[in-house]
Amino acid sequence: MGPLQIEWEMGYNQSVMESALHLSGVEPIELLPSHIGILMTDQDIFLNTMEIYVQHQYEEMTTLYTLNNTNSNGEYSPFSSYLEMDGTSVIAVKLSDKDGFESATLEKTYKKVRPAKAIKRPRNIKKGLAYSSYEGIFDSVPDFSSLIPLKKGSSQRLNLDEFGQRLDHFAIQYKGLISIPKTRIYTFHLKSDDGSKLYINNQLIIDNDVSHDSTTKTGMVALEKGFHPVLIDYFENFLEEILELDYSVPHIKKSPAIFWH
Numbered sequence: 001m002g003p004l005q006i007e008w009e010m011g012y013n014q015s016v017m018e019s020a021l022h023l024s025g026v027e028p029i030e031l032l033p034s035h036i037g038i039l040m041t042d043q044d045i046f047l048n049t050m051e052i053y054v055q056h057q058y059e060e061m062t063t064l065y066t067l068n069n070t071n072s073n074g075e076y077s078p079f080s081s082y083l084e085m086d087g088t089s090v091i092a093v094k095l096s097d098k099d100g101f102e103s104a105t106l107e108k109t110y111k112k113v114r115p116a117k118a119i120k121r122p123r124n125i126k127k128g129l130a131y132s133s134y135e136g137i138f139d140s141v142p143d144f145s146s147l148i149p150l151k152k153g154s155s156q157r158l159n160l161d162e163f164g165q166r167l168d169h170f171a172i173q174y175k176g177l178i179s180i181p182k183t184r185i186y187t188f189h190l191k192s193d194d195g196s197k198l199y200i201n202n203q204l205i206i207d208n209d210v211s212h213d214s215t216t217k218t219g220m221v222a223l224e225k226g227f228h229p230v231l232i233d234y235f236e237n238f239l240e241e242i243l244e245l246d247y248s249v250p251h252i253k254k255s256p257a258i259f260w261h
């Protein structure tokens, strides 16, 4: 079998057009091994121990792995059902068939982390978040400290309807606490139109900034049970406006975050 090649041709295919443009050619296609189709456990941080799973769709292929060895000449072993990690690990996997053909290597780092400490429950807290709203033409989350708020208040939940329907050209900063039911790893899902950012304990967890239509970005963080300072920065340029924050843990469906201020 010869090398794979693509034969191409382009031009006008309309009787009213002169065949002024007609190009054609042959290009070889270089086939390189890929790791597309190999899935490794998505969650990449853990508290104590973690089970790492690898999935792929190729029944004839054997999964091989190596630990903490970024050198491709490292020793690979067959991967059985899962790997249990108790420390930060770099895992590289590849697939191999009986003739020794190998896929490209997929490498992922799984990091053991400590949960961020909770703060003491402040006295007299109420449900919801404090907000400051601003007017202006923004194409990214502004530096709120340099702006004068148009309005300040509090809101039981993230609700842009409070600022009028189909408003354009505004920004809001929400501030408060998030209550965390159990010490573990949480995945936050921040959906916005246009841009937004989520900070927990002054750490940027999700950057969903710049002008765009409805886009959800996720971020994972280890949190101790209790209260954690939260900050949500948001701006709307024009057309639709959306802001939603949910969190999830494996095997439990997404729930809206519970806020206090």
Ligand SMILES: [Ca+2]
Pocket (backbone or CB within 6 Å): 166, 167, 168, 169, 236, 237, 238, 239, 240, 241
């Ligand atoms: Ca709008």
Ligand SMILES: [Ca+2]
Pocket (backbone or CB within 6 Å): 193, 194, 212, 213, 236, 237, 238, 239, 240, 241
């Ligand atoms: Ca918009």
